[in-house]
Amino acid sequence: KRPRAKDMGEFRIYARQLAQRLSRRPKVANAPQAVADVRYGTLDEAKAEAEMMQAALKAQKTQPLETFMTAPSPGIIATTMLNAHYDSHEAYVMALARELKREYRFVVDQGFTLQIDAPDLAMERTMLFQDKSLAEFLAIVELHVAAINVALGDIPREKVRLHCCWGNWEGPHIHDVPLADILPLLYAANAGALSLEFANPRHAHEYPAFKRYPLPSHMTLMAGVLDTTTNFVEHPELIANRLCEAAAATGDRERVIASTDCGFGTFAGSAYVAEDVVWAKLAAARAGADIATKRLWA
Template identity: 25%
Template structure:
């Protein structure tokens, strides 16, 4: 049987956004609990095996944790693309672990799901690459300081009983010349962790060519990667139809013993992938990897840029597509 997972974020419901403007702290916290609870139920009802709460309590994956790490101040927003922006921080002092910024949300998820909770935690390389460094002025020193912080967070979550820790590193392949530095920082962040460690990397400018040869040296057992964004929407299991999945050949070569989080949903389009398209993407991966044992199916990335209706429709079709693929592959 092929397992399924979400990658992390979902769009916040409008009523949650309205409640967050309230000055009543109790009301705000209650709204966050409600949103987490609803997200969990929706993801479970859809049929996902690994779930989280859609990051309902987080502003987003960067700003929320950076607020809780010592040494940073924010420097206003800059553009991500079009009219989308993010608030970029300046590191102006020594980076310090202050507290486990995911503790409360994980405790809530753990108490409110019977599925396997998988908590996304932003990785040190992404923190480094997305911040201005005015203190260390040395990427290696800055990275290793952040790795210590993330290591403390992961250690706390493991002690709380987190079975799966997903380290989000969307910036990992942004600088192919720096891949060895990424690996050093990542491994320092997960040192001593015994829970299952997965890593999510998306929108690789080099289609993972710098990552793949290093899979065995990265101390993670699972790599959740993005493919659908590059793929055609036509049906078929030929390499031409599945041109977004070229990196699978390298995963077969270098990924022995590693699990693959196979991105089958493009999170940057409202096009709702039909189950048959998802089926063919999975079957193509089974063909290239010579079996389904390494495969877990997921969207390319978090779905927060899509409306909730579209996000849940995409995820529903993902589960239908898995079933179709299992029928064809006789799993």
């Protein structure tokens, strides 16, 4: 059974309140497990999603410069849909990686940038691997990044961005692994952009990690400037401050993009932010990016 986050055992009143807030138990909390060799099956659902996205884009008066579709990392599938078949976690993760190749390639072939959602690279420190030592967890992160690269195959890294987070819920997060501990391992992913949380109060201080471990020359930082777990709408000036701090930490104003900490609807039944507030937050990000641009290019 997939364990609860470590925080839940220490903050029991919070855990009860969270359970009451969720209108229904998401399937991810009680997902099926692997009981035989994993096989991808058909791409029908991926095709339907791509067609829906393409139709929505065509309906817009203006077209974005770049569009992306998300897909899960091998590691987050392995830590959510547990292994009851393979001899080892490594064998399971790599089997998933080989099967995910089809979906990753499909997304790119449709003209989208591929965003790999990999919360396992940070969040699972307090979830499935909460009883492991830091060294053991870092070895797992290294394995999971290697699995991502297997799944990517020969997809050019400029068509890939990697999202890593500590779990998209409003909670204490006191056991989260520090960014500096995992950042060098994230750089090994064959991705052209790295999406990280910096808006929430548990990780807003971690920009100095880029001073210690400089961003590789081929990577862009997608800095989270919007908290996806609160209905507060960030002020554009605050967003500009965050972007300028990211630019200072990385040393390159041209390799920082305003982003969200995570998704606004991670899975059914877990939305924290109202839809109309989401749009207000995104508008604030646009305004904040304009302010930051004026400051950085003044």
